[in-house]
Amino acid sequence: MNTNKKSSSGVQVEIQPEVLIPDYMVGEIRSKLAYVDESITQADVSPDRIVLHLNPRGQEINASRKAEIISKTQQVVNSMARGAFKPKIQVLEDQLDRQLPYHDDPMPELAAAREVSQEAEGIFTIGPLLSRLIDFFDRQFIDLASSFEAEPRRFPTLIPAQFMERVHYFRAFPHSLSFVTHLRENLEVIDRFSETAACDRGNLNSPMESFARIRTLLSPAVCYHHYLSLADKPLVGGKSITTAVGSCFRYEAINLTSLERLWNFTMREVIFVGSKEFVLENRELARQRMEPFFKELGFAYRVESANDPFFIGEFRKQAAFQSAFQLKFEIRALLPYRNSTLAVGSYNYHQDFFGRNLNITLPDGTPAHTGCAAFGLERMAFAFVYQYGLDQAQWPANVREALE
Amino acid sequence: MPSQIDQPLVEEIQALLADAMKVPIEMVTADLTFGDLPQWDSLGHMEILMRLEEKYGVEVNAETIARLVSIPEILQFLKENEHE
Numbered sequence: 405m406n407t408n409k410k411s412s413s414g415v416q417v418e419i420q421p422e423v424l425i426p427d428y429m430v431g432e433i434r435s436k437l438a439y440v441d442e443s444i445t446q447a448d449v450s451p452d453r454i455v456l457h458l459n460p461r462g463q464e465i466n467a468s469r470k471a472e473i474i475s476k477t478q479q480v481v482n483s484m485a486r487g488a489f490k491p492k493i494q495v496l497e498d499q500l501d502r503q504l505p506y507h508d509d510p511m512p513e514l515a516a517a518r519e520v521s522q523e524a525e526g527i528f529t530i531g532p533l534l535s536r537l538i539d540f541f542d543r544q545f546i547d548l549a550s551s552f553e554a555e556p557r558r559f560p561t562l563i564p565a566q567f568m569e570r571v572h573y574f575r576a577f578p579h580s581l582s583f584v585t586h587l588r589e590n591l592e593v594i595d596r597f598s599e600t601a602a603c604d605r606g607n608l609n610s611p612m613e614s615f616a617r618i619r620t621l622l623s624p625a626v627c628y629h630h631y632l633s634l635a636d637k638p639l640v641g642g643k644s645i646t647t648a649v650g651s652c653f654r655y656e657a658i659n660l661t662s663l664e665r666l667w668n669f670t671m672r673e674v675i676f677v678g679s680k681e682f683v684l685e686n687r688e689l690a691r692q693r694m695e696p697f698f699k700e701l702g703f704a705y706r707v708e709s710a711n712d713p714f715f716i717g718e719f720r721k722q723a724a725f726q727s728a729f730q731l732k733f734e735i736r737a738l739l740p741y742r743n744s745t746l747a748v749g750s751y752n753y754h755q756d757f758f759g760r761n762l763n764i765t766l767p768d769g770t771p772a773h774t775g776c777a778a779f780g781l782e783r784m785a786f787a788f789v790y791q792y793g794l795d796q797a798q799w800p801a802n803v804r805e806a807l808e
Numbered sequence: 809m810p811s812q813i814d815q816p817l818v819e820e821i822q823a824l825l826a827d828a829m830k831v832p833i834e835m836v837t838a839d840l841t842f843g844d845l846p847q848w849d850s851l852g853h854m855e856i857l858m859r860l861e862e863k864y865g866v867e868v869n870a871e872t873i874a875r876l877v878s879i880p881e882i883l884q885f886l887k888e889n890e891h892e
Contacts, residue, residue, distance in 0.1 A: 489870075489873075718851065721855070724870075727870060728869075757849070760843070
């Protein structure tokens with residue numbers, strides 16, 4: 405049975421899912437409901453109950469609109485939860501029970517100290533202390549890359565749409581894409597734009613036909629550029645280890661509510677390309693080489709198997725596949741103030757997915773395998789502050805000294 | 809090569825895979841392995857597993873997803889579980 409209530413900020417719709425949501429799917433479904441309808445501002449999910457908070461944004465949410473939203477919600481739940489495969493979680497490192505000095509939400513303190521400033525949803529600027537922390541973490545990851553004698557590279561922020569199509573990104577993660585365009589090369593269009601362009605509640609008022617067709621996206625990951633550079637040719641020497649840092653973009657709709665989820669963030673990656681054994685061995689070596697650093701840092705975290713946030717249609721199969729083959733291990737840092745964890749990095753193995761789809765071949769003619777160790781630099785620094793606060797006297801001595 | 813006695817079951821498996829991957833049955837050789845055809849990718853693999861579940865009652869779990877990656881493995885598994 406579904407019921408409706410009015411709240412001060414809009415309408416609440418309570419939905420009883422047609423299929424019981426397994427506990428391990430609650431978070432995944434909550435995050436995907438953000439993409440069901442633009443009027444959804446919040447989704448509360450439990451195994452047998454969903455409450456959607458709707459903001460009409462000037463338009464009436466009548467019975468037919470409600471029915472449409474409920475139907476789409478049921479569709480998402482059915483697609484993801486019906487016959488869901490329970491992931492087999494493998495824990496490789498567990499330091500979650502570390503004693504920590506800070507248990508509050510650091511956001512008010514960070515904002516008051518001007519260490520973070522929000523420009524828009526998911527877009528934050530970062531102050532000097534957090535910037536130094538980010539540099540400190542990045543130095544550790546550069547050291548990791550050096551231990552593999554990884555070649556440094558620099559990659560652009562933009563990535564061709566054509567390439568993303570080749571690696572099936574549109575099918576797997578359509579919801580998180582960020583598109584790039586520009587004004588059409590047309591004098592009238594440019595003149596009209598310069599004379600009339602204005603923002604209405606943050607939205608640019610220019611008609612869509614002023615903009616060129618989309619050929620480019622904002623890059624969602626650093627390593628993709630490396631695979632693109634290796635496409636359609638044999639892999640020289642049969643192996644490659646490289647490192648790069650870059651801006652990444654993943655749109656997360658109403659999930660972009662705090663520092664924990666940024667639309668625009670920075671990743672340092674160490675990227676392995678070669679045979680299956682080469683990639684798997686180096687992925688594991690990367691994890692083992694980072695373990696002493698995280699332990700000495702006093703970080704409360706866990707490394708455990710995980711899956712990527714595939715979109716609704718592909719989620720059930722792809723997530724089960726990733727889990728069964730242990731393709732992804734996440735470094736999940738404790739956020740003490742809400743007793744939950746946040747992924748701050750991951751150790752990934754893609755099998756020969758990129759090798760096959762991009763025609764990257766090993767000397768024996770078979771497709772290359774790929775993998776990477778990826779670290780979210782802002783999330784690392786935020787997680788550290790969530791655990792140790794802003795008072796540097798409370799910080800581990802090795803971090804204080806490194807920042808002096 | 810499968811033994812003569814296994815041939816009917818191998819042919820059933822080949823037909824199931826061809827159907828799941830939407831490829832002509834001639835492409836599904838008796839020793840086909842995950843990745844040999846572009847259609848036997850992660851999504852194709854899960855589709856195959858779900859059809860095996862439907863037809864033979866194979867439980868789709870982490871162990872079977874990771875193990876049943878070739879026709880010989882599928883044959884062996886079915887024989888161990890249902891055709892002993």
